[in-house]
Amino acid sequence: MRALVLYSSVGNLTALAKALAEGLEAENIRADLMQVDPSRTQPISVAAYDLVCVGSPSLGLVRGRIADDVAEALTRCTRLEGKRTAAFVRRSGFGWAKALKQLMAALEKQGAWVEDFAELGGDEEARAFGRRLKNVAKARA
Template sequence: MRALVLISAHGRLERLARALAEGLESVQIRTDVMTADPSRSQPISVAPYDLVCVGSPSLGFIRGRPADDVQEALTRCTRLEGKRTAAFVRRGGLGTGRALKALMAALERQGAWVEDFADLGSEEEARAFGRRLKNVAGARE
């Protein structure tokens, strides 16, 4: 089993992404972490992955939204149609729920199946989310 964790370059998500990857790897899901890079224009193939996790900060204290670089990266993802995905946002302000819903909607516009989601505030929450995603990825013991 393989997973991709695609995160925004904004919002200090690196530690959460590494912790999420640790959680996935603890349940035998090999994981790659990629940061969205708006300067790149080439497609991002998600074909080799059984699960794609997408993370963003929650921008805007009340009217939350995901970061633009992640939304742009999703439009460059190929083979996302029908792919099992999970969305997460870094908790921040009253707009966290709105940002998470917008991120899930962006995934669904690309044809992905959003199987799970979370707002994460700590590395331990991210590890637990990664372990929980074992069921989404269909990993076997």
């Protein structure tokens, strides 16, 4: 089983993404990390992955939204149609629920199946989310 953890370059998500990958790997799911690079315009192929996890910070104190780099990167993802995905946002302020809904909507717009989602406040929550995702990834096998 393979998973891709695609996350924003905005909002310091690297530690959360690594912790999520650790949780996946604890369940024998190989996890590759990919931070969105706003300067790249090449397509991002997700064909090799059983699960794609996408993360963004929650921007805005009350009217949460996802980072622009993640929204743009999702439009460049190829083979996302019908793919099992999970969405996560860094918990901050009061707008994280709106940001999470926006992220899930962006994934669904690309034809992905959002199977699970979470708002994460720290590394341990991210590891637990990664372990929980084993059910999503293995349901495909």
